[in-house]
Amino acid sequence: MTASAQVGARVRRARGIRTRESILRAAVDLASVEGLEGLSIGRLAQELGMSKSGLFAHFGSKEELQLAAIDTANEMIIEHVIRPAIANPRGMPRLWSLCSRWLEHVEKKLFRGGCFFTAASFEYDSRTGVVRDRIALMMRTWLGTLSRAVEGARACGHIKASVDPDQLAFEIETVAIGAFWAFLLLDDQEAMAKARATILNRLKSLATPKCPRFAR
Amino acid sequence: MTASAQVGARVRRARGIRTRESILRAAVDLASVEGLEGLSIGRLAQELGMSKSGLFAHFGSKEELQLAAIDTANEMIIEHVIRPAIANPRGMPRLWSLCSRWLEHVEKKLFRGGCFFTAASFEYDSRTGVVRDRIALMMRTWLGTLSRAVEGARACGHIKASVDPDQLAFEIETVAIGAFWAFLLLDDQEAMAKARATILNRLKSLATPKCPRFAR
DNA sequence: CACAAATACGAACGTTCGTGCTATTATAAT
DNA sequence: ATTATAATAGCACGAACGTTCGTATTTGTG
Numbered sequence: 001m002t003a004s005a006q007v008g009a010r011v012r013r014a015r016g017i018r019t020r021e022s023i024l025r026a027a028v029d030l031a032s033v034e035g036l037e038g039l040s041i042g043r044l045a046q047e048l049g050m051s052k053s054g055l056f057a058h059f060g061s062k063e064e065l066q067l068a069a070i071d072t073a074n075e076m077i078i079e080h081v082i083r084p085a086i087a088n089p090r091g092m093p094r095l096w097s098l099c100s101r102w103l104e105h106v107e108k109k110l111f112r113g114g115c116f117f118t119a120a121s122f123e124y125d126s127r128t129g130v131v132r133d134r135i136a137l138m139m140r141t142w143l144g145t146l147s148r149a150v151e152g153a154r155a156c157g158h159i160k161a162s163v164d165p166d167q168l169a170f171e172i173e174t175v176a177i178g179a180f181w182a183f184l185l186l187d188d189q190e191a192m193a194k195a196r197a198t199i200l201n202r203l204k205s206l207a208t209p210k211c212p213r214f215a216r
Numbered sequence: 217m218t219a220s221a222q223v224g225a226r227v228r229r230a231r232g233i234r235t236r237e238s239i240l241r242a243a244v245d246l247a248s249v250e251g252l253e254g255l256s257i258g259r260l261a262q263e264l265g266m267s268k269s270g271l272f273a274h275f276g277s278k279e280e281l282q283l284a285a286i287d288t289a290n291e292m293i294i295e296h297v298i299r300p301a302i303a304n305p306r307g308m309p310r311l312w313s314l315c316s317r318w319l320e321h322v323e324k325k326l327f328r329g330g331c332f333f334t335a336a337s338f339e340y341d342s343r344t345g346v347v348r349d350r351i352a353l354m355m356r357t358w359l360g361t362l363s364r365a366v367e368g369a370r371a372c373g374h375i376k377a378s379v380d381p382d383q384l385a386f387e388i389e390t391v392a393i394g395a396f397w398a399f400l401l402l403d404d405q406e407a408m409a410k411a412r413a414t415i416l417n418r419l420k421s422l423a424t425p426k427c428p429r430f431a432r
Numbered sequence: 433c434a435c436a437a438a439t440a441c442g443a444a445c446g447t448t449c450g451t452g453c454t455a456t457t458a459t460a461a462t
Numbered sequence: 463a464t465t466a467t468a469a470t471a472g473c474a475c476g477a478a479c480g481t482t483c484g485t486a487t488t489t490g491t492g
Protein backbone atom coordinates (compact mmCIF):
# COMPACT_ATOMS: atom_id res chain seq x y z
CA MET A 1 0.00 0.00 0.00
CA THR A 2 1.41 3.41 -1.00
CA ALA A 3 1.56 6.42 1.23
CA SER A 4 -0.94 8.33 -0.89
CA ALA A 5 -3.38 5.44 -0.71
CA GLN A 6 -3.08 5.54 3.06
CA VAL A 7 -3.74 9.24 3.06
CA GLY A 8 -6.66 8.73 0.70
CA ALA A 9 -8.11 6.12 2.98
CA ARG A 10 -7.62 8.35 5.96
CA VAL A 11 -9.35 11.21 4.25
CA ARG A 12 -12.15 8.99 3.09
CA ARG A 13 -12.67 7.88 6.66
CA ALA A 14 -12.91 11.47 7.83
CA ARG A 15 -16.64 11.50 8.36
CA GLY A 16 -16.66 8.19 10.18
CA ILE A 17 -14.05 9.42 12.56
CA ARG A 18 -16.01 12.56 13.23
CA THR A 19 -19.18 10.73 14.18
CA ARG A 20 -17.14 8.22 16.14
CA GLU A 21 -15.77 11.08 18.15
CA SER A 22 -19.18 12.57 18.77
CA ILE A 23 -20.42 9.14 19.86
CA LEU A 24 -17.55 8.83 22.30
CA ARG A 25 -18.07 12.28 23.71
CA ALA A 26 -21.68 11.38 24.47
CA ALA A 27 -20.67 7.93 25.72
CA VAL A 28 -18.24 9.38 28.23
CA ASP A 29 -20.86 11.77 29.53
CA LEU A 30 -23.49 9.07 29.79
CA ALA A 31 -21.13 6.56 31.37
CA SER A 32 -20.02 9.06 33.99
CA VAL A 33 -23.63 9.09 35.19
CA GLU A 34 -24.98 5.62 34.46
CA GLY A 35 -21.72 3.75 34.81
CA LEU A 36 -19.70 2.01 32.10
CA GLU A 37 -21.82 -1.12 32.43
CA GLY A 38 -25.09 0.80 32.57
CA LEU A 39 -24.08 2.60 29.39
CA SER A 40 -26.36 1.12 26.72
CA ILE A 41 -25.99 1.29 22.97
CA GLY A 42 -29.68 1.87 22.32
CA ARG A 43 -29.85 4.70 24.80
CA LEU A 44 -26.73 6.26 23.35
CA ALA A 45 -28.04 5.98 19.77
CA GLN A 46 -31.30 7.58 20.82
CA GLU A 47 -29.48 10.46 22.49
CA LEU A 48 -27.52 11.04 19.29
CA GLY A 49 -30.47 10.57 16.96
CA MET A 50 -28.89 7.72 15.09
CA SER A 51 -29.58 4.03 14.66
CA LYS A 52 -28.39 1.42 17.10
CA SER A 53 -26.74 -0.65 14.38
CA GLY A 54 -25.06 2.34 12.80
CA LEU A 55 -23.56 3.26 16.12
CA PHE A 56 -22.64 -0.30 16.92
CA ALA A 57 -20.71 -0.71 13.66
CA HIS A 58 -18.14 1.79 14.88
CA PHE A 59 -17.04 -0.50 17.67
CA GLY A 60 -18.06 -4.09 16.98
CA SER A 61 -18.83 -4.86 20.59
CA LYS A 62 -19.93 -3.14 23.74
CA GLU A 63 -16.61 -3.89 25.36
CA GLU A 64 -14.77 -2.05 22.57
CA LEU A 65 -17.08 0.89 23.09
CA GLN A 66 -16.30 0.87 26.80
CA LEU A 67 -12.56 0.75 26.14
CA ALA A 68 -12.83 3.55 23.59
CA ALA A 69 -14.84 5.61 26.07
CA ILE A 70 -12.13 5.14 28.70
CA ASP A 71 -9.50 6.29 26.22
CA THR A 72 -11.60 9.30 25.30
CA ALA A 73 -12.07 10.26 28.92
CA ASN A 74 -8.33 9.95 29.36
CA GLU A 75 -7.69 12.25 26.42
CA MET A 76 -10.11 14.75 27.91
CA ILE A 77 -8.13 14.68 31.14
CA ILE A 78 -4.90 15.19 29.24
CA GLU A 79 -6.43 18.07 27.33
CA HIS A 80 -8.09 19.86 30.23
CA VAL A 81 -5.92 18.96 33.21
CA ILE A 82 -2.51 17.69 32.32
CA ARG A 83 -1.58 19.75 29.28
CA PRO A 84 -2.43 23.16 30.78
CA ALA A 85 -0.71 22.13 34.01
CA ILE A 86 2.43 21.08 32.19
CA ALA A 87 2.53 24.55 30.66
CA ASN A 88 3.49 25.89 34.08
CA PRO A 89 7.14 26.13 35.07
CA ARG A 90 8.57 22.90 36.41
CA GLY A 91 8.49 22.41 40.14
CA MET A 92 5.88 23.50 42.61
CA PRO A 93 3.84 25.69 40.22
CA ARG A 94 3.35 22.76 37.87
CA LEU A 95 2.55 20.37 40.70
CA TRP A 96 0.03 22.71 42.24
CA SER A 97 -1.62 23.38 38.89
CA LEU A 98 -1.98 19.64 38.38
CA CYS A 99 -3.72 19.27 41.74
CA SER A 100 -5.88 22.31 41.32
CA ARG A 101 -7.03 21.41 37.83
CA TRP A 102 -7.75 17.83 38.85
CA LEU A 103 -10.14 19.16 41.48
CA GLU A 104 -11.45 21.75 39.06
CA HIS A 105 -12.47 19.26 36.39
CA VAL A 106 -15.11 17.93 38.75
CA GLU A 107 -16.32 21.34 39.89
CA LYS A 108 -16.56 22.49 36.28
CA LYS A 109 -18.32 19.27 35.30
CA LEU A 110 -15.97 18.22 32.54
CA PHE A 111 -17.94 14.98 32.82
CA ARG A 112 -21.64 15.21 33.48
CA GLY A 113 -21.47 12.77 36.37
CA GLY A 114 -18.46 14.16 38.17
CA CYS A 115 -15.24 12.19 37.92
CA PHE A 116 -15.39 9.54 35.22
CA PHE A 117 -12.39 7.62 36.51
CA THR A 118 -13.31 7.59 40.16
CA ALA A 119 -16.75 6.26 39.30
CA ALA A 120 -15.26 3.66 36.97
CA SER A 121 -12.68 2.71 39.59
CA PHE A 122 -15.28 1.75 42.15
CA GLU A 123 -17.53 0.15 39.56
CA TYR A 124 -14.82 -2.26 38.40
CA ASP A 125 -12.64 -2.63 41.47
CA SER A 126 -13.91 -6.12 42.18
CA ARG A 127 -14.23 -7.43 38.65
CA THR A 128 -11.85 -8.95 36.17
CA GLY A 129 -11.26 -8.36 32.49
CA VAL A 130 -9.84 -5.89 30.03
CA VAL A 131 -12.11 -3.03 31.04
CA ARG A 132 -11.01 -3.21 34.66
CA ASP A 133 -7.41 -3.52 33.54
CA ARG A 134 -7.68 -0.44 31.36
CA ILE A 135 -9.19 1.62 34.17
CA ALA A 136 -6.48 0.47 36.57
CA LEU A 137 -3.85 1.37 33.97
CA MET A 138 -5.29 4.86 33.59
CA MET A 139 -5.28 5.45 37.32
CA ARG A 140 -1.74 4.17 37.68
CA THR A 141 -0.72 6.47 34.86
CA TRP A 142 -2.40 9.41 36.53
CA LEU A 143 -0.68 8.61 39.83
CA GLY A 144 2.56 8.40 37.88
CA THR A 145 2.00 11.84 36.38
CA LEU A 146 1.35 13.26 39.82
CA SER A 147 4.36 11.49 41.23
CA ARG A 148 6.64 12.81 38.51
CA ALA A 149 5.41 16.31 39.21
CA VAL A 150 6.33 15.83 42.86
CA GLU A 151 9.70 14.48 41.82
CA GLY A 152 10.15 17.54 39.61
CA ALA A 153 9.40 19.86 42.49
CA ARG A 154 11.91 18.01 44.61
CA ALA A 155 14.55 18.18 41.87
CA CYS A 156 13.97 21.94 41.66
CA GLY A 157 14.53 22.21 45.38
CA HIS A 158 11.00 23.52 45.88
CA ILE A 159 10.11 20.84 48.39
CA LYS A 160 12.10 18.96 50.96
CA ALA A 161 14.34 16.21 49.65
CA SER A 162 12.84 13.79 52.17
CA VAL A 163 9.49 13.72 50.38
CA ASP A 164 8.48 10.38 48.86
CA PRO A 165 6.92 11.23 45.47
CA ASP A 166 4.72 8.13 45.20
CA GLN A 167 3.52 8.54 48.74
CA LEU A 168 2.65 12.21 48.34
CA ALA A 169 0.96 11.57 44.98
CA PHE A 170 -1.23 8.95 46.62
CA GLU A 171 -2.07 11.27 49.50
CA ILE A 172 -3.14 13.97 47.08
CA GLU A 173 -5.29 11.57 45.10
CA THR A 174 -6.90 10.32 48.30
CA VAL A 175 -7.84 13.84 49.34
CA ALA A 176 -9.31 14.40 45.88
CA ILE A 177 -11.40 11.23 45.95
CA GLY A 178 -12.68 12.10 49.40
CA ALA A 179 -13.66 15.53 48.13
CA PHE A 180 -15.47 14.09 45.11
CA TRP A 181 -17.36 11.81 47.47
CA ALA A 182 -18.44 14.63 49.76
CA PHE A 183 -19.21 17.00 46.91
CA LEU A 184 -21.22 14.63 44.76
CA LEU A 185 -22.92 12.29 47.22
CA LEU A 186 -23.23 14.44 50.33
CA ASP A 187 -23.81 17.69 48.42
CA ASP A 188 -21.11 19.42 50.43
CA GLN A 189 -20.64 22.59 48.41
CA GLU A 190 -17.47 23.47 50.24
CA ALA A 191 -15.84 20.07 49.82
CA MET A 192 -13.75 21.05 46.82
CA ALA A 193 -12.54 24.27 48.41
CA LYS A 194 -11.65 22.38 51.57
CA ALA A 195 -9.73 19.79 49.58
CA ARG A 196 -7.89 22.55 47.75
CA ALA A 197 -6.95 24.10 51.08
CA THR A 198 -5.89 20.74 52.50
CA ILE A 199 -3.57 20.01 49.60
CA LEU A 200 -2.28 23.58 49.61
CA ASN A 201 -1.43 23.37 53.30
CA ARG A 202 0.27 20.05 52.81
CA LEU A 203 2.39 21.39 49.96
CA LYS A 204 3.26 24.54 51.87
CA SER A 205 4.36 22.46 54.83
CA LEU A 206 6.77 20.64 52.53
CA ALA A 207 7.96 23.73 50.70
CA THR A 208 11.50 25.08 51.06
CA PRO A 209 12.44 28.77 51.22
CA LYS A 210 13.54 28.38 47.61
CA CYS A 211 10.00 27.58 46.53
CA PRO A 212 8.34 30.36 44.50
CA ARG A 213 4.82 31.57 45.24
CA PHE A 214 2.57 29.18 43.40
CA ALA A 215 -1.09 29.61 44.35
CA ARG A 216 -2.79 32.73 43.11
CA MET B 217 -56.90 -6.95 65.12
CA THR B 218 -56.01 -8.51 68.48
CA ALA B 219 -52.53 -8.78 69.91
CA SER B 220 -52.55 -12.56 69.66
CA ALA B 221 -53.56 -12.34 66.00
CA GLN B 222 -50.58 -10.09 65.39
CA VAL B 223 -48.26 -12.53 67.14
CA GLY B 224 -49.84 -15.35 65.17
CA ALA B 225 -49.31 -13.51 61.94
CA ARG B 226 -45.73 -12.83 62.88
CA VAL B 227 -45.06 -16.45 63.68
CA ARG B 228 -46.76 -17.57 60.51
CA ARG B 229 -44.50 -15.26 58.56
CA ALA B 230 -41.42 -16.84 60.10
CA ARG B 231 -40.44 -18.87 57.07
CA GLY B 232 -41.00 -15.99 54.68
CA ILE B 233 -38.79 -13.78 56.77
CA ARG B 234 -36.08 -16.40 56.81
CA THR B 235 -35.94 -16.72 53.03
CA ARG B 236 -36.21 -12.96 52.72
CA GLU B 237 -33.13 -12.67 54.85
CA SER B 238 -31.23 -15.23 52.82
CA ILE B 239 -32.23 -13.38 49.65
CA LEU B 240 -30.93 -10.14 51.07
CA ARG B 241 -27.67 -11.65 52.20
CA ALA B 242 -27.06 -12.87 48.65
CA ALA B 243 -28.30 -9.58 47.20
CA VAL B 244 -25.83 -7.56 49.23
CA ASP B 245 -22.97 -9.78 48.15
CA LEU B 246 -23.98 -9.65 44.50
CA ALA B 247 -24.59 -5.91 44.56
CA SER B 248 -21.21 -5.26 46.11
CA VAL B 249 -19.69 -6.75 42.98
CA GLU B 250 -22.13 -5.94 40.17
CA GLY B 251 -23.48 -2.72 41.62
CA LEU B 252 -26.95 -2.02 42.95
CA GLU B 253 -28.23 -1.28 39.47
CA GLY B 254 -26.49 -4.28 37.93
CA LEU B 255 -28.08 -6.48 40.57
CA SER B 256 -30.73 -8.45 38.68
CA ILE B 257 -33.62 -10.43 40.07
CA GLY B 258 -33.23 -13.33 37.67
CA ARG B 259 -29.56 -13.69 38.44
CA LEU B 260 -30.25 -13.53 42.14
CA ALA B 261 -33.01 -16.13 41.94
CA GLN B 262 -30.75 -18.44 39.97
CA GLU B 263 -28.00 -18.08 42.56
CA LEU B 264 -30.47 -19.05 45.29
CA GLY B 265 -32.14 -21.83 43.32
CA MET B 266 -35.57 -20.26 43.46
CA SER B 267 -37.98 -18.77 40.97
CA LYS B 268 -37.80 -15.19 39.82
CA SER B 269 -41.44 -14.51 40.69
CA GLY B 270 -41.14 -16.16 44.08
CA LEU B 271 -38.23 -13.96 44.93
CA PHE B 272 -39.85 -10.90 43.43
CA ALA B 273 -42.96 -11.33 45.61
CA HIS B 274 -40.90 -10.55 48.68
CA PHE B 275 -40.23 -7.01 47.53
CA GLY B 276 -42.76 -5.94 44.93
CA SER B 277 -40.25 -3.93 42.94
CA LYS B 278 -36.58 -3.82 42.20
CA GLU B 279 -36.27 -0.50 43.98
CA GLU B 280 -37.64 -2.03 47.18
CA LEU B 281 -35.11 -4.84 46.84
CA GLN B 282 -32.34 -2.28 46.46
CA LEU B 283 -33.49 -0.35 49.50
CA ALA B 284 -33.77 -3.55 51.54
CA ALA B 285 -30.28 -4.56 50.42
CA ILE B 286 -28.93 -1.21 51.57
CA ASP B 287 -30.59 -1.68 54.96
CA THR B 288 -29.19 -5.18 55.22
CA ALA B 289 -25.68 -4.01 54.40
CA ASN B 290 -26.11 -1.35 57.05
CA GLU B 291 -27.14 -3.93 59.63
CA MET B 292 -24.10 -6.00 58.73
CA ILE B 293 -21.90 -2.97 59.37
CA ILE B 294 -23.61 -2.39 62.70
CA GLU B 295 -23.14 -6.04 63.61
CA HIS B 296 -19.53 -6.45 62.51
CA VAL B 297 -18.06 -2.97 62.91
CA ILE B 298 -20.06 -0.69 65.15
CA ARG B 299 -21.35 -3.03 67.85
CA PRO B 300 -18.00 -4.66 68.66
CA ALA B 301 -16.34 -1.24 68.56
CA ILE B 302 -18.88 0.23 70.94
CA ALA B 303 -18.03 -2.57 73.37
CA ASN B 304 -14.68 -0.87 73.92
CA PRO B 305 -14.34 1.76 76.67
CA ARG B 306 -15.43 5.22 75.64
CA GLY B 307 -12.77 7.53 74.31
CA MET B 308 -9.77 6.71 72.19
CA PRO B 309 -10.04 2.90 72.46
CA ARG B 310 -13.56 2.99 71.08
CA LEU B 311 -12.64 5.47 68.36
CA TRP B 312 -9.64 3.46 67.27
CA SER B 313 -11.61 0.22 67.24
CA LEU B 314 -14.19 1.87 65.01
CA CYS B 315 -11.50 2.93 62.54
CA SER B 316 -9.68 -0.36 62.63
CA ARG B 317 -12.79 -2.47 62.16
CA TRP B 318 -14.00 -0.27 59.36
CA LEU B 319 -10.79 -1.00 57.50
CA GLU B 320 -10.94 -4.62 58.55
CA HIS B 321 -14.37 -5.29 57.09
CA VAL B 322 -12.90 -4.78 53.63
CA GLU B 323 -9.78 -6.85 54.27
CA LYS B 324 -11.90 -9.67 55.68
CA LYS B 325 -14.34 -9.39 52.75
CA LEU B 326 -17.49 -8.93 54.77
CA PHE B 327 -18.91 -8.07 51.36
CA ARG B 328 -17.69 -10.07 48.39
CA GLY B 329 -16.91 -6.93 46.39
CA GLY B 330 -15.11 -4.94 49.06
CA CYS B 331 -16.97 -2.00 50.57
CA PHE B 332 -20.65 -2.07 49.69
CA PHE B 333 -21.26 1.54 50.64
CA THR B 334 -18.25 3.05 48.92
CA ALA B 335 -19.21 1.28 45.70
CA ALA B 336 -22.82 2.37 46.06
CA SER B 337 -21.72 5.93 46.86
CA PHE B 338 -19.89 6.35 43.60
CA GLU B 339 -22.54 4.49 41.63
CA TYR B 340 -25.31 6.85 42.73
CA ASP B 341 -23.45 10.07 43.43
CA SER B 342 -24.77 11.75 40.29
CA ARG B 343 -28.28 10.34 40.28
CA THR B 344 -31.52 11.30 41.98
CA GLY B 345 -34.15 9.23 43.75
CA VAL B 346 -34.83 7.30 46.90
CA VAL B 347 -31.95 4.83 46.43
CA ARG B 348 -29.40 7.59 46.22
CA ASP B 349 -31.02 9.32 49.18
CA ARG B 350 -30.83 6.16 51.25
CA ILE B 351 -27.17 5.64 50.46
CA ALA B 352 -26.39 9.25 51.31
CA LEU B 353 -28.30 8.86 54.57
CA MET B 354 -26.30 5.77 55.50
CA MET B 355 -23.01 7.50 54.83
CA ARG B 356 -24.04 10.56 56.80
CA THR B 357 -25.06 8.28 59.64
CA TRP B 358 -21.71 6.50 59.51
CA LEU B 359 -19.87 9.83 59.52
CA GLY B 360 -22.03 10.81 62.48
CA THR B 361 -21.07 7.65 64.34
CA LEU B 362 -17.43 8.34 63.66
CA SER B 363 -17.81 11.95 64.68
CA ARG B 364 -19.52 11.04 67.96
CA ALA B 365 -16.68 8.68 68.76
CA VAL B 366 -14.24 11.54 68.22
CA GLU B 367 -16.39 13.76 70.40
CA GLY B 368 -16.37 11.03 73.06
CA ALA B 369 -12.60 10.85 72.96
CA ARG B 370 -12.43 14.60 73.35
CA ALA B 371 -14.89 14.56 76.26
CA CYS B 372 -12.71 11.90 77.92
CA GLY B 373 -9.72 14.17 77.53
CA HIS B 374 -8.00 11.59 75.35
CA ILE B 375 -7.47 14.00 72.49
CA LYS B 376 -6.90 17.71 72.31
CA ALA B 377 -9.93 19.91 72.91
CA SER B 378 -9.16 21.80 69.71
CA VAL B 379 -10.09 18.85 67.51
CA ASP B 380 -13.13 19.32 65.28
CA PRO B 381 -15.02 15.99 65.43
CA ASP B 382 -16.76 16.33 62.05
CA GLN B 383 -13.55 17.33 60.38
CA LEU B 384 -11.53 14.48 61.84
CA ALA B 385 -14.28 11.97 61.07
CA PHE B 386 -14.24 13.09 57.47
CA GLU B 387 -10.45 12.85 57.31
CA ILE B 388 -10.56 9.30 58.60
CA GLU B 389 -13.23 8.29 56.12
CA THR B 390 -11.22 9.84 53.30
CA VAL B 391 -8.14 7.82 54.23
CA ALA B 392 -10.30 4.69 54.32
CA ILE B 393 -11.83 5.31 50.90
CA GLY B 394 -8.40 5.96 49.46
CA ALA B 395 -7.19 2.69 50.93
CA PHE B 396 -10.15 0.76 49.51
CA TRP B 397 -9.37 2.25 46.12
CA ALA B 398 -5.71 1.26 46.22
CA PHE B 399 -6.42 -2.15 47.70
CA LEU B 400 -9.21 -3.20 45.38
CA LEU B 401 -8.41 -1.48 42.09
CA LEU B 402 -4.64 -1.17 42.21
CA ASP B 403 -4.09 -4.45 44.07
CA ASP B 404 -1.90 -2.71 46.62
CA GLN B 405 -1.68 -5.40 49.28
CA GLU B 406 -0.20 -2.96 51.77
CA ALA B 407 -2.81 -0.28 51.28
CA MET B 408 -4.89 -1.27 54.27
CA ALA B 409 -1.92 -1.52 56.59
CA LYS B 410 -0.70 1.86 55.40
CA ALA B 411 -4.11 3.40 56.00
CA ARG B 412 -4.20 1.90 59.47
CA ALA B 413 -0.79 3.43 60.16
CA THR B 414 -1.84 6.78 58.75
CA ILE B 415 -4.90 6.97 60.97
CA LEU B 416 -2.96 5.70 63.95
CA ASN B 417 -0.32 8.39 63.51
CA ARG B 418 -2.97 11.04 63.14
CA LEU B 419 -4.73 9.95 66.31
CA LYS B 420 -1.48 9.72 68.25
CA SER B 421 -0.55 13.23 67.15
CA LEU B 422 -3.83 14.43 68.65
CA ALA B 423 -3.62 12.35 71.82
CA THR B 424 -3.09 13.90 75.22
CA PRO B 425 -0.88 12.43 77.99
CA LYS B 426 -4.13 11.30 79.60
CA CYS B 427 -4.90 9.03 76.66
CA PRO B 428 -4.60 5.29 77.45
CA ARG B 429 -2.72 2.92 75.18
CA PHE B 430 -5.25 1.92 72.56
CA ALA B 431 -3.63 0.02 69.65
CA ARG B 432 -2.44 -3.48 70.41
C1' DC C 433 -20.68 11.46 -14.04
C1' DA C 434 -19.60 7.06 -12.57
C1' DC C 435 -17.64 3.95 -9.59
C1' DA C 436 -16.21 2.01 -5.17
C1' DA C 437 -15.68 2.38 -0.63
C1' DA C 438 -17.31 4.05 3.69
C1' DT C 439 -21.04 4.78 6.43
C1' DA C 440 -25.66 4.42 8.20
C1' DC C 441 -30.12 2.25 8.46
C1' DG C 442 -34.04 -1.12 9.39
C1' DA C 443 -35.42 -5.32 10.72
C1' DA C 444 -34.81 -9.19 13.23
C1' DC C 445 -32.22 -12.44 16.20
C1' DG C 446 -32.14 -14.74 20.86
C1' DT C 447 -31.73 -13.30 25.69
C1' DT C 448 -32.60 -10.98 29.71
C1' DC C 449 -34.77 -7.37 32.08
C1' DG C 450 -38.65 -6.04 35.64
C1' DT C 451 -43.26 -7.02 36.48
C1' DG C 452 -47.87 -8.86 36.50
C1' DC C 453 -51.28 -12.71 37.03
C1' DT C 454 -52.85 -17.47 38.43
C1' DA C 455 -52.19 -21.77 40.38
C1' DT C 456 -49.99 -24.65 43.61
C1' DT C 457 -47.63 -25.96 47.78
C1' DA C 458 -46.43 -25.38 52.71
C1' DT C 459 -47.66 -24.07 57.21
C1' DA C 460 -49.88 -22.69 61.48
C1' DA C 461 -54.36 -22.25 63.91
C1' DT C 462 -58.72 -24.30 64.80
C1' DA D 463 -58.12 -33.20 59.90
C1' DT D 464 -59.75 -29.22 58.05
C1' DT D 465 -59.12 -24.72 56.77
C1' DA D 466 -57.25 -20.08 55.97
C1' DT D 467 -53.45 -17.88 54.42
C1' DA D 468 -48.70 -17.23 53.60
C1' DA D 469 -45.19 -18.50 50.40
C1' DT D 470 -43.53 -20.09 46.18
C1' DA D 471 -43.72 -21.56 41.37
C1' DG D 472 -45.24 -21.24 36.53
C1' DC D 473 -46.16 -18.66 32.79
C1' DA D 474 -46.52 -14.71 29.99
C1' DC D 475 -46.08 -9.78 28.94
C1' DG D 476 -43.69 -5.85 26.71
C1' DA D 477 -39.49 -3.57 26.66
C1' DA D 478 -34.69 -3.28 26.29
C1' DC D 479 -30.40 -5.56 25.84
C1' DG D 480 -26.14 -6.65 22.58
C1' DT D 481 -25.54 -8.40 18.13
C1' DT D 482 -26.00 -9.81 13.12
C1' DC D 483 -27.15 -9.11 8.40
C1' DG D 484 -28.61 -7.34 4.08
C1' DT D 485 -29.58 -3.08 1.99
C1' DA D 486 -29.57 1.77 1.16
C1' DT D 487 -27.33 6.10 1.31
C1' DT D 488 -23.61 9.16 1.45
C1' DT D 489 -18.99 10.32 0.28
C1' DG D 490 -14.50 11.19 -2.01
C1' DT D 491 -11.86 9.96 -6.09
C1' DG D 492 -10.78 9.01 -10.94
